Amino acid sequence: NAGVTQTPKFRILKIGQSMTLQCAQDMNHNYMYWYRQDPGMGLKLIYYSVGAGITDKGEVPNGYNVSRSTTEDFPLRLELAAPSQTSVYFCASSSLPGTAKMNTEAFFGQGTRLTVV
Amino acid sequence: KQEVTQIPAALSVPEGENLVLNCSFTDSAIYNLQWFRQDPGKGLTSLLLIQSSQREQTSGRLNASLDKSSGRSTLYIAASQPGDSATYLCAVYNQGGKLIFGQGTELSVKP
Numbered sequence: 001n002a003g004v005t006q007t008p009k010f011r012i013l014k015i016g017q018s019m020t021l022q023c024a025q026d027m028n029h030n031y032m033y034w035y036r037q038d039p040g041m042g043l044k045l046i047y048y049s050v051g052a053g054i055t056d057k058g059e060v061p062n063g064y065n066v067s068r069s070t071t072e073d074f075p076l077r078l079e080l081a082a083p084s085q086t087s088v089y090f091c092a093s094s095s096l097p098g099t100a101k102m103n104t105e106a107f108f109g110q111g112t113r114l115t116v117v
Numbered sequence: 118k119q120e121v122t123q124i125p126a127a128l129s130v131p132e133g134e135n136l137v138l139n140c141s142f143t144d145s146a147i148y149n150l151q152w153f154r155q156d157p158g159k160g161l162t163s164l165l166l167i168q169s170s171q172r173e174q175t176s177g178r179l180n181a182s183l184d185k186s187s188g189r190s191t192l193y194i195a196a197s198q199p200g201d202s203a204t205y206l207c208a209v210y211n212q213g214g215k216l217i218f219g220q221g222t223e224l225s226v227k228p
Contacts, residue, residue, distance in 0.1 A: 031214055042123075042206060042220035050214045058215065090160065092216070105151055105166040106208070106216055110159075 002026050006091050006109035013081045013116045021076040021112050023091030031094045032074040033106070034058075034066065036087040043090060049074055081116045088113050119144045119211050123219035130197055131227050138192040138222045140207035145185050148210040152181050152192050155204045155221070164205075165192070197226045 007022045025032065030051045035043040035058075045058030049068040063085060065077040074093075078085060094106040120143045130136055140150070149168055153161040165174045165181040167190070173182040180193040190207060204221045211217060 031216075033216055035218070042121075043208075043218040045215060045217060048215060059217075092161075094210075094216070104149060104168075104210075105163050107163070108153075108161040 004091055004093055004107050004109040006089075006112050008112060009110065010113045011115070013078075013114065015081060015083065015116060017081050018077070018079050019081070019114075021078070021089055021091075021114075023074045023076065023109060024072050025074075025093040025107070026072065027093060027095075027107065028071060029093035029095050029107075030071070031096065031106075032068065033092040033094075034064070034074070034076045035090045035092065036060065036085075037090060037111075038087050046076065046089075078114075083116050086114060086116045119147075119209065119215065119217045121207060121209055121217050121219040123205075123207060123222050125222060126220065127223040127225075129225040129227065132197060132199060134197050134226075135193070135195050136197055136224070138194070138205050138207075138224070140190040140192070140219055142188045142190075142209050142217075144211065145188050146212050147185065148212060150181075150183055150190050150210070151208050151216075152179075152190075153206045153208065155206060157203075161206065194224075197224075199226045199228050202226050 004025045033048045034046040047066040049055045089112045091109045092106045124139045151166045152164040167183040178195040206221045208218045
C-alpha cells in the first residue's frame with residue numbers, strides 16, 4: 001500500500017529558482033492538502049483541493065501555486081524561491097469528511113525538506 | 118476563521134503518570150477532529166479520529182474526547198511510557214474541507 005507519496009525527500013534551491021514538489025495518492029481520495037511546517041511549529045495549510053479541477057487557498061498561499069488535473073496528483077509549485085520558504089512540506093489526502101464513511105481520516109506523506117540558500 | 122490552540126505547548130512527566138493534552142477550536146461547525154503523533158524529523162502518524170457526532174474514541178492507552186459545542190477536545194494518555202515522547206497535534210476538519218492544525222504539544226516522558 002503506497003498511500004501518499006511525496007518526491008523529492010530533500011532539496012536545496014538557490015534564491016530565485018523554481019521547483020515543483022510532487023504528491024500522489026492511490027486511495028482515490030477527493031481531498032488533498034499541502035502544508036508547511038517550520039521548526040517547532042504546527043502545520044500551516046498552503047493550498048487544498050476538494051476534487052480534480054478544484055483548488056483553494058489555505059492560510060499561507062503566497063509564493064506557491066497548485067493544480068489538480070487528476071484525482072491522484074496534487075503538485076505544489078514554488079516560483080522565485082525565497083529563504084522564507086525554507087521548511088518541511090507535507091502533502092495529505094482524505095476521503096470526503098462528514099460522510100457516513102468511518103475511514104475519513106487524513107493520511108500524510110513523509111515530507112519534503114526544502115532549503116533555500 | 119478557524120483557529121486551533123493546543124495547551125500546554127510542552128509537558129514533561131515521569132513515567133507511569135496519566136496525562137491530558139488539550140485542544141480548543143473557535144468554530145464549532147466541524148466535521149471531524151483528528152489527533153496525530155509526530156516524532157522528531159518524521160512525518161505524522163494518525164492516532165484517533167472523532168466524528169462530529171461522537172463524544173469519544175479509544176485506542177489502547179489513548180482516549181480522545183470531543184465537546185463540539187464548547188470547541189474542546191482532550192487526549193488522555195494512561196500510564197505514560199518513555200516511548201510516548203513525541204509532539205502531539207490536533208487538527209479539525211472545517212465544513213468546506215479545510216484541515217486546520219494546532220501548534221502541537223511536545224511531550225517528554227522521563228524514565
